[in-house]
Amino acid sequence: MKMHAAKIVLLALIPFTFLSACGVGRSSGQNNAETSQQAPRTAASHLADVEARGLPVVNKQTLTGSALTELKTQYGSDITSAAAFQNDHGTKMYIVVTKTTAGANAVRDQFAKANWSVKADPSRRLVFAAERILASGWFEKYQKPIFRG
Numbered sequence: 779m780k781m782h783a784a785k786i787v788l789l790a791l792i793p794f795t796f797l798s799a800c801g802v803g804r805s806s807g808q809n810n811a812e813t814s815q816q817a818p819r820t821a822a823s824h825l826a827d828v829e830a831r832g833l834p835v836v837n838k839q840t841l842t843g844s845a846l847t848e849l850k851t852q853y854g855s856d857i858t859s860a861a862a863f864q865n866d867h868g869t870k871m872y873i874v875v876t877k878t879t880a881g882a883n884a885v886r887d888q889f890a891k892a893n894w895s896v897k898a899d900p901s902r903r904l905v906f907a908a909e910r911i912l913a914s915g916w917f918e919k920y921q922k923p924i925f926r927g
Contacts (some may be wrong), residue, residue, distance in 0.1 A: 789926035818903065821873040827923040828873075846886050849874075853888040858903075859892035865916070871908040873924060876913025879903060 797804040822840045830834050841849055841860040849872070850857050863871055872889075876882045879900040886898035889907040895917050896907040906924050908917055 800849060801835075813882065818858075821859040821875050824873045824875075824904070824924045825861040825863060827926070828863075829922040831919075833920060833923070834867045835863050836866060838863040852892075854881055854885040857885060865912070869909050871906070871912070871920065874905040874907070876903045876905070899924070899925055 785876055785921070796857040809923045820840075824833070825838060826842075829838075839845070845862075846857065846860060849860050853874070854876065856878055857874055858877050859875045861873045863873075874882075874885055876885055882898050882900040882905055884904045885895050885905045886900075886907075889896040889905065890901055893910050894907045894914060895914070896905065897917075902925075904925065906921050908920065912920075
């Protein structure tokens with residue numbers, strides 16, 4: 779009899795276990811609070827995604843100090859982190875993270891005015907720019923791991 783009652787209790791708990799694993803019964807306020815507390819990714823972490831994809835990356839550099847200040851002067855003061863690198867043919871590329879979506883839009887516009895190929899996701903405050911000499915197929919290959927990460 780005890781074994782039969784234990785099975786009934788166990789069977790009754792299984793649906794609740796599945797529902798809680800799926801997030802059912804959880805208030806949406808909890809979800810938003812957890813999401814907003816996640817630290818934004820840095821340019822260096824996006825560059826690591828490019829390397830993990832096996833794409834050629836040489837002369838990689840996380841910009842700090844005077845190099846970051848110079849980039850801010852040229853492309854926008856809203857930049858919080860940046861990584862510079864080249865492909866195996868010497869084409870210069872930048873991954874830039876900004877403080878705000880407006881900052882990402884401004885950085886994108888400045889790179890475009892300087893005749894760079896550029897892609898931005900302002901909602902993630904992320905910009906990828908490459909010298910125009912990079913073939914469009916290769917530009918797409920580099921941007922995929924940056925914006926999927």
